[in-house]
Amino acid sequence: MKKIMLMMVMAGALAGCSSPAQRMAECQAQGVSKDTCYLAEQNRQNSINNAAMKQAMENAHDAVK
Numbered sequence: 001m002k003k004i005m006l007m008m009v010m011a012g013a014l015a016g017c018s019s020p021a022q023r024m025a026e027c028q029a030q031g032v033s034k035d036t037c038y039l040a041e042q043n044r045q046n047s048i049n050n051a052a053m054k055q056a057m058e059n060a061h062d063a064v065k
Helices: 002-015 020-029 034-064
Strands: none
Touching: 020 034
16 A cells, blocks of 8 residues: 555656756756756755665565564
């Protein structure tokens, strides 16, 4: 049941998202350097991956109980 709920949340979140290229262009349009925009995008991706990993580990721990 948790997996289904997580998938629904992820699908909802992805429905209104922009691509990395769009986010980079918007960042650069604000006058921020390309390197800084790239670093910000990498940090964004890493935080998403870390949150997903944390949730997966919690789900695995709960499944073992």
